[in-house]
Amino acid sequence: MSAKERTPFQPRPVSTIELSDQHKTGRLVLVAILLVIAAVAFYLAIKNRGTAAAGWQTIDCLTKEANCSDEFTLLYDIGAEGANTNTEYKAVSALYSDAAVQAYRLFHSEQEFDGISNLATVNKHPNEAVTVEPALYHALETIVRSGDRRMYFGPLYWQYRIIFECDVDAEAADADPNRNPELKAYAARLAKIAADPAQVNLKLLGDGKVCLETGEAYEAIVKESGVPLYLDFGRLKNALIADYIAERFSEQGLVHAVLSSKDGFARSLYAGAELESVIYSLQEDDLYPAAKLKYTAPMSLVYFRNYPAELKSGQGYLYDDGSTVTDWIGENDGLNHTALPELLCLSREKTCAELVLENEDLFTAEQFDGSALHCSAVWAEGTVLHATGKDFTITETYSDSHKSFSVVY
Secondary structure (H helix, E strand, O other): OOHHHOOOEOOOOHHHOOOOHHHOOOOOOOEOOOOOOOOOEOOOOOOOOOOOOOEEEEOOOOOOOOOOHHHEEEEEEEOOOOOOHHHHHHHHHHHHHHHHHHHHHHOOOOOOEOOEOOHHHHHOOOOOEEEOOHHHHHHHHHHHHHOOOHHHOHHHHHHHHHHHOOOOHHHHHHHOOOOOHHHHHHHHHHHHHHOOOOOEEEEEEEOOEEEEEEOHHHHHHHHHHOOOOOOOOOOHHHHHHHHHHHHHHHHOOOOOEEEEEOOOEEEEOOOOOEEEEEEEEEEOOEEEEEEEEEEEOOEEEEEEEOOOOOOOOOOEEEOOOOOEEEOOEOOOOOOEOOOOOEEEEEEOOOOHHHHHHHHHHHHOOOOOOHHHOOOEEEEEEOOEEEEEOOOOEEEEEOEOOOOEOEEEO
16 A cells, blocks of 8 residues: 555644554554644643633634644634623634635735735845835844744745645655755755845845846856746745734733644743643654653744655655655755754744754754754654753653653653
């Protein structure tokens, strides 16, 4: 049976998981979930979706306009402070709907929208001063100040998205810079040129104005791709969206919320709430619920992983031989390689985008250096879970007759 024919493993909420033999996956590299894979499970049951009952609920995005809610799940504790549940549900749903639409538009690298100056606007006006929306300016400022150059890999991120939409291995391999020699050489050249500020650089001019400065070599290699795309956020995009939506909710004082994305980003705003996540570990072709992790919100969580959460998700491609490709790519060569199958990063103070920008080089390195982490984190080496930092506790580990996980602090 090919990898494509395997039945996806769908983890249950932590509140119903008992770490026993029955929860070991059967030969699967896919996880159809929200964040931190099983991202946020609570001691309270999450039910009554779409109603105005009190308690934890999944909030619907009530708009027909294009938005990013398909990639996110918002959980909210309706009535936590005694507010009228109908009124609060409507307010939370309205805010989420608007934020999801605005985020979709703001961070879109290819399409412009009426009444908003977004990333596509910057892409379509190289070497011109452009005024962008405050939230986008803040996102660009965060990236520029980090020193990371991956946002200049526009044509390369486009190429990876082509892979993720393929249906058969031959098509995927032909589009894959990691397997196609010509594309591999192109990725290396683009990475080298993009590393040079004299060839491409985003200038922050203040007052919401930016200027994408491009040189001849960078212009030529973008043109060579046939894709008129300079800037693209790649996997960082949903981290930025999670931060944007979380900020919108914080501004309105609606903070009894946990937002998580399918590709591994979460913002838990509910100060003082004790939450749980499952730490998953890929062991050969099997995905294990290696441990339970408990933390107290507020918290930002980023789950780096080198396999897609689900097929046709836009997050990666699973070959029939069990190997995978994602767009966690090296800044020096534009290729997908990671030092670990997964890495969970947590912080009370930092945003999801900051966690990505500070730790992506560690995740995509040839060898992992845990001493260089900039946050609390958990990662596996074999069946040993390494835990560092004080923002969480590991409460249980998985064990069966074949495999047993332990923790080293």
